[in-house]
Amino acid sequence: MAESTLAAVTDANFDELVLKADGPVLVDFWASWCAPCRQLAPILEEIATEKGEKLTILKMDADANPVTPAQFRVTGLPTMNLYYKGEVVRSIVGVRPKSAILKELEEHTA
Template identity: 45%
Template sequence: MASDKLLEISDADFDAQVLKNSLPVLVDFWAPWCGPCKAIGPVIEQLAEEYAGKVAIAKMNVDDSPSTPGKYGIRAIPTLIMFKNGEVVDQITGAVGKPQLAALIDKAL
């Protein structure tokens, strides 16, 4: 992983890393075989660097951790969900550009 600011999370640590985090958290639900997921990967890493200390940014591999995506009704990837105070505040599905993702984050701040 290029950015040390980007969290790799799983079903096991989702509650601790996302729902109980004092910062807003953007979670990228992805899979290694997903082309659009790979396409936005570098953007997610850039945002993790740019928003470090203000927002936590995490990636969850849906193949390795299927319970959490199921709980949130994720049917397509990439899906990015913004959490604040343990609640879903916004969501984007599909490979979108950096401006759309930055706007999603900025709304939660």
């Protein structure tokens, strides 16, 4: 499987990269053992390519970074949380088609 081109975020730099970001940031909480997470990766890569100037997409390995997922009550993987101005404004759990994800994000990325 190809390595993701999306940048990773960790417990250590989450505040800086996500909560203090100027624009909307979508964080994909995933794990290497999670098959649906692997299905989601290429979809998010496409969205990142299309919406790059309006939306930052970061990936967080939930196994390697247990603090942040617990803090934001991430219980299932994959979970995508959209953060804006330090708040979770949208949470999407599970794999969805690209069109459905874009629809969920459109009010914050238009």
